[in-house]
Amino acid sequence: xxxxxxxxxxxxxxxxxxxxxxxxxxxxxxxxxxxxxxxxxxxxxxxxxxxxxxxxxxxxxxxxxxxxxxxxxxxxxxxxxxxxxxxxxxxxxxxxxxxxxxxxxxxxxxxxxxxxxxxxxxxxxxxxxxxxxxxxxxxxxxxxxxxx
Amino acid sequence: xxxxxxxxxxxxxxxxxxxxxxxxxxxxxxxxxxxxxxxxxxxxxxxxxxxxxxxxxxxxxxxxxxxxxxxxxxxxxxxxxxxxxxxxxxxxxxxxxxxxxxxxxxxxxxxxxxxxxxxxxxxxxxxxxxxxxxxxxxxxxxxxxxxxxxxxxxxxxxxxxxxxxxxxxxxxxxxxxxxxxxxxxxxxxxxxxxxxxxxxxxxxxxxxxxxxxxxxxxxxxxxxxxxxxxxxxxxxxxxxxxxxxxxxxxxxxxxxxxxxxxxxxxxxxxxxxxxxxxxxxxxxxxxxxxxxxxxxxxxxxxxxxxxxxxxxxxxxxxxxxxxxxxxxxxxxxxxxxxxxxxxxxxxxxxxxxxxxxxxxxxxxxxxxxxxxxxxxxxxxxxxxxxxxxxxxxxxxxxxxxxxxxxxxxxxxxxxxxxxxxxxxxxxxxxxxxxxxxxxxxxxxxxxxxxxxxxxxxxxxxxxxxxxxxxxxxxxxxxxxxxxxxxxxxxxxxxxxxxxxxxxxxxxxxxxxxxxxxxxxxxxxxxxxxxxxxxxxx
Numbered sequence: 311x312x313x314x315x316x317x318x319x320x321x322x323x324x325x326x327x328x329x330x331x332x333x334x335x336x337x338x339x340x341x342x343x344x345x346x347x348x349x350x351x352x353x354x355x356x357x358x359x360x361x362x363x364x365x366x367x368x369x370x371x372x373x374x375x376x377x378x379x380x381x382x383x384x385x386x387x388x389x390x391x392x393x394x395x396x397x398x399x400x401x402x403x404x405x406x407x408x409x410x411x412x413x414x415x416x417x418x419x420x421x422x423x424x425x426x427x428x429x430x431x432x433x434x435x436x437x438x439x440x441x442x443x444x445x446x447x448x449x450x451x452x453x454x455x456x457x458x
Numbered sequence: 459x460x461x462x463x464x465x466x467x468x469x470x471x472x473x474x475x476x477x478x479x480x481x482x483x484x485x486x487x488x489x490x491x492x493x494x495x496x497x498x499x500x501x502x503x504x505x506x507x508x509x510x511x512x513x514x515x516x517x518x519x520x521x522x523x524x525x526x527x528x529x530x531x532x533x534x535x536x537x538x539x540x541x542x543x544x545x546x547x548x549x550x551x552x553x554x555x556x557x558x559x560x561x562x563x564x565x566x567x568x569x570x571x572x573x574x575x576x577x578x579x580x581x582x583x584x585x586x587x588x589x590x591x592x593x594x595x596x597x598x599x600x601x602x603x604x605x606x607x608x609x610x611x612x613x614x615x616x617x618x619x620x621x622x623x624x625x626x627x628x629x630x631x632x633x634x635x636x637x638x639x640x641x642x643x644x645x646x647x648x649x650x651x652x653x654x655x656x657x658x659x660x661x662x663x664x665x666x667x668x669x670x671x672x673x674x675x676x677x678x679x680x681x682x683x684x685x686x687x688x689x690x691x692x693x694x695x696x697x698x699x700x701x702x703x704x705x706x707x708x709x710x711x712x713x714x715x716x717x718x719x720x721x722x723x724x725x726x727x728x729x730x731x732x733x734x735x736x737x738x739x740x741x742x743x744x745x746x747x748x749x750x751x752x753x754x755x756x757x758x759x760x761x762x763x764x765x766x767x768x769x770x771x772x773x774x775x776x777x778x779x780x781x782x783x784x785x786x787x788x789x790x791x792x793x794x795x796x797x798x799x800x801x802x803x804x805x806x807x808x809x810x811x812x813x814x815x816x817x818x819x820x821x822x823x824x825x826x827x828x829x830x831x832x833x834x835x836x837x838x839x840x841x842x843x844x845x846x847x848x849x850x851x852x853x854x855x856x857x858x859x860x861x862x863x864x865x866x867x868x869x870x871x872x873x874x875x876x877x878x879x880x881x882x883x884x885x886x887x888x889x890x891x892x893x894x895x896x897x898x899x900x901x902x903x904x905x906x907x908x909x910x911x912x913x914x915x916x917x918x919x920x921x922x923x924x925x926x927x928x929x930x931x932x933x934x935x936x937x938x939x940x941x942x943x944x945x946x947x948x949x950x951x952x953x954x955x956x957x958x959x960x961x962x963x964x965x966x967x968x969x970x971x972x973x974x975x976x977x978x979x980x981x982x983x984x985x986x987x988x989x990x991x992x993x994x995x
Contacts, residue, residue, distance in 0.1 A: 370628055
């Protein structure tokens with residue numbers, strides 16, 4: 311198995327994705343600081359969200375661990391920033407990459423799925439009063455996800 | 459019931475196809491031949507045909523004649539008891555053969571290779587019925603969902619291929635010469651594939667290509683890992699097979715025992731509760747267990763009593779359990795005593811006080827063969843509160859239950875060393891092997907007697923103590939305790955010559971335990987049938 315940096319450098323530097331950045335930490339190459347721009351035409355538009363990403367020892371056999379650092383109002387992301395996403399759990403495959411995972415997270419922001427919730431209260435709000443929930447999400451984005 | 463496929467008459471040809479993809483050993487016992495060429499797979503997993511019954515009956519009677527202890531005990535006890543259970547004991551290899559034979563039966567229907575059918579069945583959790591349903595609805599869809607057919611066109615051949623200067627997209631290692639892919643053409647290096655497969659083998663699910671849902675077949679897995687790793691996958695498959703068909707098959711619940719019991723006439727299982735009896739089966743390791751609740755033999759209680767008792771024990775006895783497990787103090791001098799043998803007659807090493815381990819009273823007070831210690835006295839102490847006394851009553855019975863459980867465990871250990879004893883007997887006394895068999899036989903009787911005794915305490919606990927029959931039951935208990943303790947004491951003898959001298963005593967005491975045990979079980983069943991013992995209370 312190749313050394314970790316090789317894989318990371320090849321993957322990240324060679325093919326950057328617009329709206330997503332990921333930088334390895336100076337002290338720990340397995341720890342990444344990630345930013346994702348909110349997708350257009352979503353309640354998260356114009357927001358910049360900070361995330362942390364950690365590559366476990368068994369990576370790429372095991373999925374990377376990702377967590378939102380910025381507060382976000384989303385039915386599939388809980389108060390601690392944990393994300394309910396299939397590719398991070400059961401559907402992880404070694405053929406997936408950091409960038410595909412981050413793209414999936416961006417897609418999750420564009421299309422929240424309140425029927426498979428992680429944050430139950432948010433999901434309930436989303437189902438019962440979608441307009442209100444979207445307004446809250448917009449407000450949170452404005453308040454917490456300010457671009458620097 | 460499905461039509462009988464023609465090819466089955468030739469049962470060997472089908473297996474040849476498998477010889478390259480599995481490496482389980484050929485079935486060794488005669489039993490398996492009877493069971494595995496069973497061509498009619500019964501989709502409803504309901505009743506087996508009569509023919510099958512007869513076959514299994516054959517197998518069972520063969521087993522019965524071959525060993526000391528086969529057959530259903532419950533059938534012998536009373537003429538009006540539950541029907542006789544027909545069952546066979548299978549090894550994992552034999553189960554695998556049964557799986558293969560059921561799979562073979564699907565071959566003409568599905569018209570796929572056996573390897574493909576393994577994948578299909580894995581996906582459907584060995585539920586043939588549902589597989590066939592979905593298959594008739596949309597066979598193409600089933601193939602795609604199981605990863606047996608690429609969605610798009612076939613891009614390349616499956617297998618290991620030589621690629622010049624291959625860079626694996628997963629580990630990014632360059633300069634490799636070999637890669638593996640399925641028809642989808644997602645090529646990765648062998649190392650990455652191996653890691654991936656090792657990771658997935660334990661999950662027991664279909665292993666797919668790392669980039670698409672296309673399935674790796676057993677052959678691919680073996681080629682990639684260079685060993686027959688697919689066996690491991692098949693073992694977890696076997697678990698789901700047995701789970702799916704749990705009305706017919708059960709794993710032996712004893713630790714480290716890999717036998718599976720197959721019941722032939724499952725329709726008669728429903729007869730048992732009416733007689734307050736349980737469908738006991740015995741595996742080839744002589745483990746006796748209840749086919750319904752997978753507990754050890756719990757006579758004289760029925761499954762309801764056992765279930766209720768176990769549940770109560772889990773809730774109430776977490777503390778009690780470890781308190782009782784530890785040592786006891788000598789009632790006279792207070793020195794800590796650990797019990798390391800099966801007999802309840804204790805002699806304190808420091809003050810030479812003789813006492814009964816259970817009631818901690820002087821041994822002589824038991825009055826010869828009569829033991830007071832299984833009789834719980836209601837009016838023992840002034841205790842006005844009902845709930846408190848229930849707990850006390852429970853604690854009392856639970857204590858007895860766990861005492862005998864521990865003793866049975868020690869007896870079991872004693873049984874492990876019996877082989878040596880038998881050999882020593884043969885060497886020192888010149889007896890033949892068959893003449894020494896009374897020793898293991900008595901240990902077996904002892905363990906069974908203790909297990910029965912153990913499970914008689916839940917029955918006593920749930921019974922109406924004021925009823926006459928309960929009193930008779932308790933008396934029967936006492937008699938069995940005496941018999942068991944006597945036999946246990948006899949089995950403590952270590953010197954070969956003495957053992958031989960007492961051979962007749964071994965016989966007599968074993969027989970006595972057996973007859974007392976039978977009487978207790980009958981009495982317990984009486985209590986249950988007449989509603990005097992009622993676990994719901």
